[in-house]
Amino acid sequence: MTIPYGPEDGLLDPGLAALVGERRRLLNLAYRLLGSLSEAEDVVQETYVRWYAMSRQRQEAVESVGGWLTTVATRICLNVLGSARARREQYVGQWIPEPLPGPAERFGGAPGAVADDPADRVTLDESVNMAFMVVLESMTPAERVVFVLHDVFRYAFAEVAEIVGRSPAACRQLASSARRRVREARPASRPVPAGQAADVVRNFKRAWETKDIGALIGLLDPAVTTVGDGGGHVSALPHPVVGGERVARFLVELRCRVGEMTLLERTVNGRPGLILQQAGVTRVVYAFDVAGDRITHIWGVMNPEKLRPWTA
Template sequence: MAERRQLLGLSYRLLGSLADAEDVVQETYARWYAMSPQRQAAIDNPGAWLTRVSGRICLDLLGSARARRESYVGEWIPEPLPDRTEWIGGRPGGAAADPADRVTLDESITMAFLVVLEAMTPAERVAFVLHDVFRYPFAEVAEVVGRSPAACRQLASSARRRVRASRGPATPAVQQADVVRNFKQAWEAKDVDALIGLLDPDATATGDGGGLVNAALRPVAGGERIARGLIEVIDRPVSPVTLLERTVNGRPGLVARQDGVTVSVFAFGVAAGRITDIWAVRNPEKLRPWRAA
C-alpha cells in the first residue's frame, strides 16, 4: 500500500482522470492479490511490478479513451484536481487527507501540462511520463510500452519536443495568483475593460460541459470576445454565483459556486502578466471531488 500514492499519481498523469486513475490502482492491486503467495515472493521489486502493471493498464485504456473523447460532446479537458487539503477526505482548514490518497502536485500536474499530454499518442505519453517525470530507465519503460528501449527513447524525445514547443516563459506562482485575483475582481465587478486588459489579445478559453450542461462546443479565441462572454455568463444565472480563489492542479485558479454547490472550476495559463488560456470545467462528473471537498 506504500506504493499507492505513486501509482495514483502515475495513472492520473497518464489518463487525465482521477476516477479512472483510482480504477487503475484498484485493478493493479486486484492482479497482485490474485497471485499466490509463492508468485508474490518471487517478485524481487513489488513496487516496480505494480508500476509496470499500472502503466500497461493505462496504455490499454488510452487507446479506448481516445475513441471515447472523439465522440465526446464539446471539448474534453482533463479532470481538475483540487488542492491537497480539499480532496478525498480532506477539508479546508481541517484534517488533511491520507497521504496515500494524494497526487503529488508539481509542474507535471498543471492543467497546461496535462493538455499537452492529451495531444500525444498513447505510447508517447506513457514513455514520456515514465521516463521524464518518474525517472524510469528506458529498459523498464520498454517493458510497459512493448517496444525496444531505443524506440521508447524516440517516443520520449518526440513528446519532449511537444512540451517544449508549448511552453512560454515561466510565471512565478505569486505573480499568477495576483493576475487571477485581479481577474476575479474584474469579473465580479463586470468590468469588461479591466478583463480585456488582463487577457492576452490572443487568449483562448475552453469549456468542458461534456454535453451534460451548457458549455461552448468549441474554444473561444480572442481576449475581447472572452471578456464579453464572461460578463454574459455571470449575468445569466437566476441564483448568484460566488467565485472563490482555489488551487487547481497546483496553480492559482477559481471555483464558481451556486447555492453552495461547485458548478465550475477554472484553471489558467499566464504569461507576461496576462492570461493566455482559460480552461473551464463544468461537467458534473468531473467535479465530484470538488463537491465532496
C-alpha cells in the same frame, strides 16, 4: 486503506506496509497518464487486485514489488488510453482533464469533513498543471506513457522499454516525439511564480465580478483562449472562444446570465485557479495559464462527473 492478504490466510500480508506505500506513486503515475482521477483510482485498484489474485509462491518470486506494480499499472493505463481515445471522439463538446484540488480544497473544504488519506492524493507539481496535462492529451498513448515514465518519473530508457514492451531505441524515439509536441504547444518562456499568477487571477476575479470589460481585456492576452467542458451534462461552449475582447465580453455576458454566483480562489492542479459556486455548490472549476501579467488560457470544467473531488 486495509488490504487483506487473502480469504484463506486470515492474516495481514507482512509486506502490506510496503505495498500500500506504493499506492500514492501509482496514483500519481496513473493520473498523469490518463488525465482522470477516477480512472486513475480504478487502475490502482485493479493493479492491487491482480497482485492479490496471485499465489503466495508467485508473489515471493517477484524481485521488485514496486517494479511489478508499476509495470502492471502502466500496461492497464495503455489499454485504457487506447479505448479512451475512441470514447473522447464521441465526447460531447471539449474534453478537459479532470481538475485536481489542493489538499485544503478536497471535498469542498467542508467544515467537519474527514481529512483524506495522503496516499489518495496526487502530488501537485508542474507535471500536473492544466496546461501541461492538456499537452499530454495531444500525444499518442505510447508517446504519453514513455514520456511520463522517463521525463517525469525519471525511469531509465532500459526500464521504460521493459515496462512497455518496446526496445530502448523505440522508447527514445517516442520520448523525442513527445518533447517536440511539448515545445510546439508551449514555447520557451520564463515560468511565472505562483504568487504572481495568483495576483493576476485575483485581479481577473475582481474584474469579472464587477463586469469591468476594460479591466478584463487588460488582464487577458490578445490571443487568449477559453474552453469549457460540460460533457453533455450541462451547457458549455461547443468551441473555444479566442481573443481578449471576445473572451472578456463572453465572460461579462456569462456573469449576467448566471445571476447569483460566488467566485472563490482555489488551487487547481497546483496553480492558482477559481471555482464558481451557486447556493454553496461548486458548479465550475477554472484553471488558468499565465504568462507575464496576462492570462493566455482559461479552462472551465463543469461536467459534474469531473467535479467529484470538489464536492462533499
